[in-house]
Amino acid sequence: MSTADIRMRGFTKRTPIKTLLSLIKVHSQLLSAEEILIVDSCGRILAQDINSPTNVPNFDRSAMDGYALDAESTFGASAYNPLMFKVVGEVTPGEIYEAVIQPGEALRIMTGGPIPKGANAVLMAEHAELFDDQIQVLEAVTPGKHVGQIGEDVKKNQILLKQGRFLRPQDIAVLASVGLKKVKVVRKPEVELLITGNELLKPGEKPSGVQIIDTNSVMLRPLIQRDGGVLKAVLHLRDERDLLRRHLSDSTADLICMTGGTSVGIEDHGPTLVEELGELLVHGIPMRPAAPTGFGLIPGSFGDSKIKIFLLPGNPVSCLSAYDYFVGRSLRLMGGRSEEWPYRSKIVKLATKISSQIGRSEYVRLRIENERAFFIAAGGASILSSTTQADGFLLTDEESEGFAEGEEVRVWLYDEY
């Protein structure tokens, strides 16, 4: 791709969105594994199969509060023929009762307590009437009743969880239950944000004159986290070619998002720098906003692996949509997650029509009221407040002219609960 001719000339050619998506898929390979503490592993992706080194439990235990006894010696007990058992002691979880329970004896036992020798069943506390040191048994108990057997939860050598698993709260609890301390998970992709623009002030500063606040870093930070990335650095840089070049060359990230300077203006160094340092695979897509989005690869400072670089438009709505359509997907793929959006969706009737130009996908913001979706007209790539008014969004198909009023559409709901 020759870049000399695009500055101040517009995009001569736009890459179809599908092509960009498949390039992202090809280049967003699964990252290597790292070992972390199980207690910190919820939400991570398992990078190994886990076999259990042990039975859980590793002893027969009581599933109830009650009395451990020999089941056979209760046979024949009924309301008409109550049998009396001598309570010889008690055992609570974590203790061992050493003596052997004899027929006619019972051991008071708490839920989780180890079944003593000589006993093979537990009579529930509610079904026994206590008289001094004896209990009255009014019905027979079957062998094994209320006894949790060795390995009833997890069997030794059983495959507990498989590679690729998204670890949920109960999953990491099971991993801990077999005595494991650490686990191998897919490494989190490391992300650097290069926020470019001479007009930008850092978040927290006061806008004044013709200076405006960088809001993209504020917005991208939680999105990167949601998609399993870890933000290593946020750099606010002036539109100076050498400065930008140095930062790109020195990067050790897995992925760089460069916002601003991605279009065809004279200060738009992004595309030409990527081409100079590596390979500019895509520049310009048929999507509105976010048309000046770019994607490329540059050499990493470490070894062979290449750094994925996304050129995101500086306008905040463009930046949001391009992040969500492309960068988030790349991060999720590298981290071993589903490439699909994490957003919930909802089928809703359109209260207004939506026009879209054939050959271009529109990122449409929608407000939902009484199960009807209203198009938010306050358009423009720079109108960030259009996304705060919106409950969700949709992307029109490149082949579509839009939707009629009353048509049902799938709206993707911005994160919220």
Add this chain to the structure above:
Amino acid sequence: MSTADIRMRGFTKRTPIKTLLSLIKVHSQLLSAEEILIVDSCGRILAQDINSPTNVPNFDRSAMDGYALDAESTFGASAYNPLMFKVVGEVTPGEIYEAVIQPGEALRIMTGGPIPKGANAVLMAEHAELFDDQIQVLEAVTPGKHVGQIGEDVKKNQILLKQGRFLRPQDIAVLASVGLKKVKVVRKPEVELLITGNELLKPGEKPSGVQIIDTNSVMLRPLIQRDGGVLKAVLHLRDERDLLRRHLSDSTADLICMTGGTSVGIEDHGPTLVEELGELLVHGIPMRPAAPTGFGLIPGSFGDSKIKIFLLPGNPVSCLSAYDYFVGRSLRLMGGRSEEWPYRSKIVKLATKISSQIGRSEYVRLRIENERAFFIAAGGASILSSTTQADGFLLTDEESEGFAEGEEVRVWLYDEY
């Protein structure tokens, strides 16, 4: 409630689940506000209305890369009547061009650049042909074209976001755009986990003999975080009444989860301690597992506010279901969130029947395969692996006898994407 009679006797009376839920609602009041940095506020609940102190942008700006000029001087331009404009300089975002643009002059301008005096429109770069220091204009431009006006995104004094708002990535970006640095959000409920049981080892230790690993703290930690709580302490304590009493008396948390020791066994100090120190509102519910769940209030070490205390069964499946049904809800209410479950749900056909005893709600774990839900028979409150095999769960109604095979049910999906 008299407790002397419940030890080793079973629950004489169970509190309906609806009653427990409404007690939770009454006692889980919204917490006070705290001021935090906007960049850290994503996912928090806004505790104030926010009015914008400024216009965004605070100057007229270009919405395109192109040429700023006086629109009227382009009137009459066409392919048959091209007009030439002299390019007098350029302006990029963050710069000010001081001179006044005269009719017949054009200023090269980048997206976001301030419109100079004398100009009221921008001609897109793609529509101008450059010849040395002149551009050829082939069509007229209307006044205001591609000009983003003062306040087009946010108007000074406009209400930006209202109290109670769940802050999304774009919301905090808009807050930053108006030059705010900090924002008041609802304080996060502080939680203490008291894990009781003489048989328990800490996560990461090796199970041996009749000792087992505490898995409840591993599982509850990410759930508490999900529900907006902050885990202040995890304490593993022996079943010693004085020790437990001291920890309850000294607590400074908003909410305590005590796991284990909640039932009617002789080592079950939880219920009687809560009654002794404060008020035991509920002990025993018609839910399986999780029947020994309790809820009460004890005085806090600070001022008037009472600490909510949940007594959760030690068995992990019971602990998970009781947390999810009751504790998570309380945390969400205190933090200003929706009391509803954060889980996604799905209507699925049952591949197997589900039996439920009238008068009791069953926490049923289900595996979903080809859009059909399979009941996971490996029941029992202690079988944690039943929840790792499951994709989701449902709770049967107290009045229901269960569901027939082929019936459609709503399954709540355990967190995953």
